[in-house]
Amino acid sequence: MRAVVYVRPRGGVLDPQGQAVVSALKHLDFPEVLDARQGKIIELVLEDGDATKAKERVTQMCEQLLANTVIEDYQVKIEA
Amino acid sequence: MRAVVYVRPRGGVLDPQGQAVVSALKHLDFPEVLDARQGKIIELVLEDGDATKAKERVTQMCEQLLANTVIEDYQVKIEA
Amino acid sequence: MKAAVIVFPGSNCDRDAICALRDHTTPDVYRVWHRDTSLPKVDLVFIPGGFSYGDYLRSGAVAARSPIMSAIKDHAERGGLVAGICNGFQVLTEARLLPGALMRNAGLKFVCKSVDLVVENTQTPFSSAYEGQPATTIPVAHHDGNFFADDQVLDRMEGEGQVVFRYVQNPNGSARNIAGIINDKGNVLGMMPHPERAVDPLTGETGGLPFFESLAGAFS
Amino acid sequence: MSEERLTDLCHAQELGLSQSEWEIILKRLGRHPNETELGIFSVMWSEHCSYKSSRRHLRKLPTTGECVICGPGENAGVIDIGDGLACIFKMESHNHPSYIEPYQGAATGVGGIMRDVFTMGARPVALLNALRFGAPEHPKTRPLVSGVVAGIGGYGNCVGVPTVGGETNFHAGYNGNILVNAMCVGIAEQKNIFYSAAKGTGNPVLYVGAKTGRDGIHGATMASAEFDDQTEAKRPTVQVGDPFTEKRLIEACLELMQTGCIIAIQDMGAAGLTSSSIEMADKGGVGIALDLDCVPQREINMTPVEMMLSESQERMLIVLRQGQEAIAQEIFERWELDVALIGSTTDTGRMVLNHKGETVCDIPIAPLGDDAPNYDRPWKDSPKQDAISPDEVEPCDVAKALLTLMQSPDMASKRWIWEQYDRHVMADTIKASGGAADAAIVRVHGTDKALAISSDCTPRYVAADPFEGGKQAVAECWRNLIATGAKPLAVTDCLNFGNPERPEIMGQLVRAIEGMAEACTALEFPVVSGNVSLYNETAGVAIPPTPAIGGVGLMLDAGGAMGFDSACADDALILLGQSTGWLGSSLYLREVEGREAGAPPPVNLQMERLTGAFVSNAIQAGQLRAVHDLSDGGLGCAAAEIALASGCGLHAYANPALPDAAWFFGEDQGRYLLVVDADQASRIIEDAKAAGVHAEHVGSMGGDAVRLGDVSLPLDFLRQKHESWLPDYMEDA
Ligand SMILES: Nc1ncnc2c1ncn2[C@@H]1O[C@H](COP(=O)(O)OP(=O)(O)O)[C@@H](O)[C@H]1O
Numbered sequence A, B: 001m002r003a004v005v006y007v008r009p010r011g012g013v014l015d016p017q018g019q020a021v022v023s024a025l026k027h028l029d030f031p032e033v034l035d036a037r038q039g040k041i042i043e044l045v046l047e048d049g050d051a052t053k054a055k056e057r058v059t060q061m062c063e064q065l066l067a068n069t070v071i072e073d074y075q076v077k078i079e080a
Numbered sequence C: 001m002k003a004a005v006i007v008f009p010g011s012n013c014d015r016d017a018i019c020a021l022r023d024h025t026t027p028d029v030y031r032v033w034h035r036d037t038s039l040p041k042v043d044l045v046f047i048p049g050g051f052s053y054g055d056y057l058r059s060g061a062v063a064a065r066s067p068i069m070s071a072i073k074d075h076a077e078r079g080g081l082v083a084g085i086c087n088g089f090q091v092l093t094e095a096r097l098l099p100g101a102l103m104r105n106a107g108l109k110f111v112c113k114s115v116d117l118v119v120e121n122t123q124t125p126f127s128s129a130y131e132g133q134p135a136t137t138i139p140v141a142h143h144d145g146n147f148f149a150d151d152q153v154l155d156r157m158e159g160e161g162q163v164v165f166r167y168v169q170n171p172n173g174s175a176r177n178i179a180g181i182i183n184d185k186g187n188v189l190g191m192m193p194h195p196e197r198a199v200d201p202l203t204g205e206t207g208g209l210p211f212f213e214s215l216a217g218a219f220s
Numbered sequence D: 001m002s003e004e005r006l007t008d009l010c011h012a013q014e015l016g017l018s019q020s021e022w023e024i025i026l027k028r029l030g031r032h033p034n035e036t037e038l039g040i041f042s043v044m045w046s047e048h049c050s051y052k053s054s055r056r057h058l059r060k061l062p063t064t065g066e067c068v069i070c071g072p073g074e075n076a077g078v079i080d081i082g083d084g085l086a087c088i089f090k091m092e093s094h095n096h097p098s099y100i101e102p103y104q105g106a107a108t109g110v111g112g113i114m115r116d117v118f119t120m121g122a123r124p125v126a127l128l129n130a131l132r133f134g135a136p137e138h139p140k141t142r143p144l145v146s147g148v149v150a151g152i153g154g155y156g157n158c159v160g161v162p163t164v165g166g167e168t169n170f171h172a173g174y175n176g177n178i179l180v181n182a183m184c185v186g187i188a189e190q191k192n193i194f195y196s197a198a199k200g201t202g203n204p205v206l207y208v209g210a211k212t213g214r215d216g217i218h219g220a221t222m223a224s225a226e227f228d229d230q231t232e233a234k235r236p237t238v239q240v241g242d243p244f245t246e247k248r249l250i251e252a253c254l255e256l257m258q259t260g261c262i263i264a265i266q267d268m269g270a271a272g273l274t275s276s277s278i279e280m281a282d283k284g285g286v287g288i289a290l291d292l293d294c295v296p297q298r299e300i301n302m303t304p305v306e307m308m309l310s311e312s313q314e315r316m317l318i319v320l321r322q323g324q325e326a327i328a329q330e331i332f333e334r335w336e337l338d339v340a341l342i343g344s345t346t347d348t349g350r351m352v353l354n355h356k357g358e359t360v361c362d363i364p365i366a367p368l369g370d371d372a373p374n375y376d377r378p379w380k381d382s383p384k385q386d387a388i389s390p391d392e393v394e395p396c397d398v399a400k401a402l403l404t405l406m407q408s409p410d411m412a413s414k415r416w417i418w419e420q421y422d423r424h425v426m427a428d429t430i431k432a433s434g435g436a437a438d439a440a441i442v443r444v445h446g447t448d449k450a451l452a453i454s455s456d457c458t459p460r461y462v463a464a465d466p467f468e469g470g471k472q473a474v475a476e477c478w479r480n481l482i483a484t485g486a487k488p489l490a491v492t493d494c495l496n497f498g499n500p501e502r503p504e505i506m507g508q509l510v511r512a513i514e515g516m517a518e519a520c521t522a523l524e525f526p527v528v529s530g531n532v533s534l535y536n537e538t539a540g541v542a543i544p545p546t547p548a549i550g551g552v553g554l555m556l557d558a559g560g561a562m563g564f565d566s567a568c569a570d571d572a573l574i575l576l577g578q579s580t581g582w583l584g585s586s587l588y589l590r591e592v593e594g595r596e597a598g599a600p601p602p603v604n605l606q607m608e609r610l611t612g613a614f615v616s617n618a619i620q621a622g623q624l625r626a627v628h629d630l631s632d633g634g635l636g637c638a639a640a641e642i643a644l645a646s647g648c649g650l651h652a653y654a655n656p657a658l659p660d661a662a663w664f665f666g667e668d669q670g671r672y673l674l675v676v677d678a679d680q681a682s683r684i685i686e687d688a689k690a691a692g693v694h695a696e697h698v699g700s701m702g703g704d705a706v707r708l709g710d711v712s713l714p715l716d717f718l719r720q721k722h723e724s725w726l727p728d729y730m731e732d733a
C-alpha cells in the first residue's frame, strides 16, 4: 500500500523558496507565472492493510513528524 | 489558472531524505513504513489561458528550472 | 554548576560547545547521547549546532523526537536551564519548547558571517553578563535561521521580553530581526548565532564570552 | 566458473581498453574474461585508477623529506608536525561530475576527499577548493558557479569541517570543462595511522556505510574520457552525496580506530568495491574472496559487475583482526550505519567473487597492478613565447587600470562564495577566506601550533610556458605560507590537463611536472599526495593546463600568524625582491589590453629561498606589521588589498626607472610587500641588503584613498567595486 503526504507552507507564512521560483521564472521569460508556493511530497510504502486505518496512522505520522504545523499544512492520500 | 508540479527523485537515485524519514518513523513506532521518498511540490498560479498551452509552458519550466532531470522526474497537472 | 551537551548523529558543534563551557562556565560537562533516556544530574542542558540527521525533512525535526528529548522536557519543566544554539534552536522549536519555527533563509543560501547583535534582555541566566554592553558581535552559520511566528505570538513575545538577541542587519529574513529568544518561564533559550565560536581572540571576536559567563554566574 | 557469456575485444574497447591491454588480459588469464572480470580490468586500468599516462613522469617529483612520514601511494600524504601528531592531506578533482550535475558533483568531490583523509586515521580539520569556471558571459557559467558553490558548502557545512580557503578563476578555456578541485587536511596521532595493506589471511572483510546502488557506474572511465555530444546522455551515472552518512562514518571509523581491531581500511572511491578490495589485497600480498550476496544493496537485481563498479558514496571497506567483528558491529550499529561481513582475505593471491551460489570472478590480483599499462606517450614542447619588454606596452591610465583589475573576475572579492561556507566550525580557524592572510591558518586543536594551508596555480602562466608555470605554482604556494609566518612543509597537487594522447597536451603535463619538481626540490617542499585529471577537453578543445598546488606549513606559535590587515597610518611599505616590470602573461595585459601574450615571469628559486628566509626571520623577530605576497596584478593590487583589508589608505610611489604599467602591475616573482613601522624602515632595508635580498621603500600608509604615483582611487569606491562584481554577476540571472 502507498500513501502520499503533501506538505505545504501554511497560508500567511512567507515562502522564500516559492518567491525565488517566481522570480527565476520571470527571468527565464515565463511572465505568466503570477505566484508560486513550494512544498514537499512524501511518498510512503506501507505494509498492506486497511486503508482507513492506514490514513489514521499516516495522519499521526504527519502530526508527530512529517509536518510542522506551526508553518505547514498537510494532506494525506492513500493509494491502493 | 493553477498548475501543480510534482518533482521526485528519479528511480535508482539515492534519496537520503527519504531514508531519514523511514528510520525516524521506525523509531517513532511506525514499523509499517517500508520505504519513503521525498520530493517537491510546486504550485503555480498562472495567468488564465489555454490549458494545453499552459501544460506545454509548465513542462518547459520544469526542464529549464523546476526539476533537475539528472536526478529528478517531474509531472505536471493543470487545474482549472 | 553542571552541564550536559547533547549529541545527535550529525551534531557538529558539540566539541566546540564543550570547550567553551569548560573554559568559561564549568569544568563539569557531560556528553550525552541522544538515545539515552535520562540526563545526568545537571543544571544546564546545551543543545549544540550542527546538522542533526542531516537536516533532512526539516532541520531539527528528527532530533526533536529523540529519546533524550523527554528527559530534556522534564528538566525544563522543573525549571532547569536549556540552551539551544543554531541547530539546537531548531530542535527546541521543533520540540515545542520554544515558540515559532526556523525556515529557510530568505536568501536561500547558507550564510556564514559575523553579525552585530543587540542584546534586548539582559535579565536572563544566559545574558546577564551583557549588562552594560547592549551590543555585541557573534558569527552565524546556517541555512535555516529565518525565524517565523504568527504576529500575535511575536507581539506577546516582545511584550514579555522574550526576544533576547536581535540582528542589527538581518542576515536571513527573520521576523522582526529576531536572533535569539527565551521561553515565557525564562529558562529555555534558543539563538542562531554561535557564542561558542566567539570566546577566543585568536579565532575571532569574543562576543560570546558574556554568554558563558552569564551561565557561570547563574549558579554561583 | 559460471556459464556467463564470455567477452571479446569489441566489448573491451567499449569499456575503454586498448587492443594491447586486451591481449595482456588474455595472456594472464589464459582465457577470455567474463563480463565481471572485464569490468574489473577496465576500471583498474582506466587513466583515473592506473595513472597510465602520467605515472612515469610523476616519479620525477621529490617525495621525501625530513617531515615526510608517508608519501604518494596511500590514500593521502602524511607529514610529521611534532608532538606525536601527523598532518594528513590530499587534493582531488571532481571535474566531470561537477559539470554534469554541479551541486552533487561538487558535494561528492568534497565527500570523497574527506574519506581519503579519515581512512588513514585523521580527523578532517580543514577543506579548501580550487575552482575554474568558463567565461562569465558563457551561459553555463552562472548556474555552474551557483551549483558548485552550494554543493561544496552543502557537504562540508553539514559534516562540520570548515572550508577555509581556495581560489576561483574564470576563463573561456574552461567553458566546456570546469575544474572542481577539493583539498582536505586532517590531523592524526602518529601511532594511529592506518594504511591499506591487508596483511594476513583469513581475516574478515567488513563493508560499512551507504548501501550500494547503480550510482556512477563507469565513473572512473568517464573521468578518463573526453566530453562529446553524448555526455548529456551519460547523466544518470552521477552520484548523490549524503553528508549525514559521511559524518557518522567519520565518527564511527575514528572510534573503531582506537580499538586496535583494524588491519587495513579503505574508502570506496573511484571504481568502488573493485579498487578498494584489490588495493588492500595487492598491498597486503594476499587474496580476497567476497560474497556479493552479502553486499548491502539499494536496488534489486544488481549484477556482480554493477556491484563491483558502483560508485555509491559514503562506503568503507575494512579488514579486521579475526574475532573482532562484534566490536566493530557494535560501533557501527550505534551510529546507525549499515554494516555487513562480505568476505575474507585468502592465501590464493586471487580475487574470487561469489554471487548466487556461483563464482563470477576468479582472477589473479598481482597482474592488475604489475601489468597495469604504463605509457610513454609522445609529447612535444609548447612553443616558447617571447618576453615582453616593459616599454612595449601602451601608456597606462593607472587609476583606471587598478579599478579594472580589482573588479576583474579573477581578482574581485570572492565573498559571495566563501560566505556560503562554514569557515569556523571546530572553533580552531584563525584565518580563513576573507581573513586577509596569504594562507588559511587553522590551530592544531588543543595545542599552540597551527597549520597554514594554501592552494595556488596561475593557469595563464602554465599555458604560456608549462615548465615555468609549474615552477611558479609551487613557488607561489610556498610564498603564501611563508608570508603568514609558517614553515612550508609539503604539498599535494591536482594536475588538470586535456587529452594526453595529443603530444602538445602531453607536453604540457610533462613540462609542468618537471617545473614543479624543480621548485619542490629547491624549496624542500616535497609532494606527498596528489591526483591527475586528464581528458578535460570538449570537441578537441583542451582546458588551460592547470596544475593546482595545495601546500601545508606549520606554525609553532599560532598567535604569531601574520596577515595583511593591520597596517596603520604612517607605516612604511617596503618591497622585497627584484622588479623588472615583467608584463608577459600578466593579468594586466589580459584585462587591460585584452592580450594573452608573452612569456610568463620566471622564478629564480635561489632568490626565492633567500627572500623567503628573510621574511620568515623578520616575522619571527616581530619586525613586521603586515606582509602580503605579490601575485596577480603585482604591486598595485597587493597594495590595494592591504589598504582594503586594513581600512587605511596608502601611497605607493611611482618608479622613474619603469613605465607605470610595468612598475605597478608587473608580475615579477619572489616578491613581498612588507608593512613596517616607519622608524624601522631603513633598518629593515639594510638587513635585507645584508642578507642579499633586494629591498626598497616604495610607499607609506595613510589617508583614505589608494594612491599609485600621482593618481588615486577613494578606498570606499574601490571596495565597493571590488566587492560587488561577483554578487552582481550572480544576481543578474
Ligand atoms: N573557491 C573559494 N573558496 C574559498 N575561498 C576562496 C575561494 N576563492 C577565493 N577564495 C579566497 O579569496 C581570497 C583571495 O583569493 P586569491 O586571490 O586566490 O588569494 P592569493 O592570491 O593570496 O592566493 C583568499 O582568502 C581565498 O582563500
Ligand SMILES: [Mg+2]
Residues within 6 Å of the ligand: D631, D632
Ligand atoms: Mg590573489
